Amino acid sequence: MGVSMQGSMIAGWMLAVALVHGGGMSVRDAQRYRTETDPHGLITELQSQLDQSGQGLAGAVLREKLWLLGTAAVNVNDVAALHEATTRLDELAGRTHDPAAAADAGFLRSRQLIAASQGDGISEELQAAALVQGTTDPVMLGRLHYTLCDAYAMSEEFTKAIPLCRRAIATYRTQADAWGMGNAGNDLGIVYTHLHRYDEAIPAYLEARRQFASIGAGQMVVLVGDNLSQAYRKTGRVREALALSHASLAQEQAAGxxxxxxxxxxxxxxxxAALGQPGKALALMDAVVADARDAHLQGLLPDFVRTRSEIEQQQGKLRPALADAREVITALNQRNAAVLRSEEARLAARYATREKELQILALQRQNQVKDLQLKAAQAEAARRGEEQQRQSLRIMFGRGVVVALSLMALLLYLLLRSQHRHAVELRAQALRDPLTGVENRRAFQQRAMDLLAESRGFPASTSAHVLMLIDVDHFKRINDGAGHPQGDEVLRIITDGLRRAAGDVGHVARIGGEEFAVLCPGCGAMAGMRLAETLRAEVATLALPPEAKVSTVTISIGVAVFDGARCHDLSSWMRAADMAMYEAKSHGRNRVVASALAT
Structure with a gap:
């Protein structure tokens, strides 16, 4: 038996002993354990406690329960629960002037942003950390160091993560917090693994497993073991890696x-494959790829297909390996192409808007010149009138001059009014979408900024402003199948349906391509969600012309409420709604999703 295998067996024996004889798990550790092992059950339990206790809980107790609720929500991507946790934390921070509550809300939003690869999660993390920079509270101090370590590790900024993870471990060690040391040690192992520093990664993982085992957190021991298996595989300890991966698989399948x-x-x-069993490896990867397709896990599928291609190459099956490689490239190109098309449409819209603005500015300058000429003519007419009164001998001549100047002034006035009407028409064109007749992006932005300017200084209430961003599902199929003229007709039909359903509550605008925005001043969160569902249902029932080659069309809607905090300006408001809309897309389309980043 080799030395490495002996070391693994000794470490496994020590873990087993620790699991049996280790210290009992504290109430706090038990709840933190449930954020990983029973997040759905913990969310339901905490929501019930919060509903019953309300504002009766002490500030620190309430903050800790909300932190656990948000952590469990992030782990299972429960947008509604995360929204509740961050909203209540923000309300607690404002009511009690507690920076720790505001920091916890920021840490939770940062973790969600980084996990979803959306927005600037690191920036959100640093802003939250600045709120508690000088804290002496041991719980918050450990959380501060660990969340910074975790944020940089998840963002793949590994060299920045190392000192932060080490500081988190040291902070938790002074508090004898085994759970905290286990979490931070696991992150440190992940960082070293990505930097190919396996000799440092393996001890970090083993120490993390030892800490979790000391409090009886067996499932966390297995979870860290899954990460440890990758380091073992890279260092040739494949059989040990295989045993750890099997243990992780059993736990994950049991947890669903x-x-x-x-x-x-x-x-x-x-x-x-590393053990020289490529046939068995390839059969397993065929099943993994098939199951990923059945589960519609498009985000993971390219990595699985790439792994299968590598195993096929090892077996000399170059034709299927090449086909898999091409599938991966196609999938990645489709993602990039979608981003490029969106950016191209936005640039084109911005160019057209700028052209209209320049025409308006030119007309305004012309009007200013004509206005000056009119004023000069009026002044001259007045001077001539006074001169006529002073010079009776030239009365007839003076009258003629006054009449001529008056006629000139009248002509200039008529010309100015005509130019003004033309400018008004051009301004209306610049603010109106020519295809659908509703407001365009520029008009929508002006309306939204005016609304936010009027609301500045007023506290948030139940009748807060609501923004919806709407995208037509699979619209490219209509353009490709029936042609762009039919696609334009479908957009007009959708616009009419949105306007009917929105009524006087929401202002509908087309902000580009198949994207729409609905601005609902003073609507309130609940009414806004009901209206969004009404809009979705209305579009789903629209009758389309047979030339469109589709019988129905659906939309995905992201809803964000302006709260003056995370959604503190139009840019952050639209970003929150946009993220919610893509959340709706990623969960199957034809649905409404509320933003977790703004009230």
């Missing part, structure tokens, strides 16, 4: 964590 279980199965396939 589909995506994590697929990733563990892919790790097992790599272990089989």
């Amino acid at each position: 964590r589909v995506s994590d279980a697929l990733s563990s199965r892919a790790d097992i396939a790599l272990d089989y």
Whole structure:
């Protein structure tokens, strides 16, 4: 038996002893453990406690419960629960002037942003950390160091993460917090693994497992073992990696964590390939790819297909390996193409708007010149009138001059009015979408900024302003299948349906391509969600012309409420609604999703 295998067996024996004889788990550790092992149950329990206790809980107790609620919500991507946790934390911060509550809300939003690869999560993290920079509270101090470590690790800024993870471990060690040391040690191991520093990663993982084992957190021991297996595989300890991956798979399947279980199965396939069993590895990867397709896990699928291609190359099956490689390239290109098309449309709209603005400015300058000429003519007419009164001998001549100047003034006035009408018409064109007749992006932005300027200084209430961003699902199929003229007709039909359903409550605007915005001043969060659902249902029932080659069309809607905090200006408001809309897209389309980043 080699030295490395002996070390692994000793470490495994020590963990087993610790699990049996380790210290009991505290109430706080038990709740933190449930954020990983029973997040849905913990969310339901905490929501019930919060509903019953309300404002009766002490500030620190309420803040800790909301932190646990938000952490569990992030782990299972429960947008509604995360929204509740951050909203209540913000309300607590404003009511009690507690910077720690505001920081906790920021840390939760940062974790969600980074996990979803949306927005600037690191910036949100640093802003939250600045609120508690000088804290002496041990719980908040450990959380501060760990969340910074975790944020940089998740953002793949590994060299920046190392000192922060070490500081978090040191902070938790002074508090004898085994859970905190286990979490921070696991992150440190992940960072070292990505930097190919396996000799440092393995001890970090083993120490993290030892800490979790000391408090009886067996499932966390297995979870860290899954990460440890990758380091073992890279250092040739493949059989040990395989055993750890199997343990992780069993836990993930029992917990119903589909995506994590697929990733563990892919790790097992790599272990089989490294052990010289490529046939077994390839059969397993075929099943993983098929299951990922059935589960519609498009985000994970390219990585799984790439892994299968590598195993096929090892077996000399170059034709299927090439086909898989092409599938990966196609998937990545489609993602990039969608981003490029969106950016191109926005640039084109911006160019057209700028052209209208320049025409308006030119007309305004011409009007200013004509106005000056009119004023000069009026002044001259007045001077001539006075001269006529003073010079009776030239009365007839003076009258003629006055009449001529008056006629000139009248002509200039008529010309100025005509120019003014032309300018008004051009301004209306610049603010109106020519295809659908509703407001365009520029008009929408002006209306929204005016609304926010009027609301500045007033406290948030139940009748807050609501913004909806709407995208037509699979609209490219209509353009490709029936042609752009039919696509334009469908957009007009959708616009009419949105205007009817929105009524006097919302202002509908087309902000580009198949994207729409609905601005609802003073609507309130609940009424806004009901209206969004009404809009979605209305569009789904619209009758389309047979030339469109589709019978129905659906929309995905993201809803954000302006709260003056995270949504503190138009840019952050639209970003929150946009993120919610893409959340609706990623969860199957034809649905309404409320932003977790703004009230």
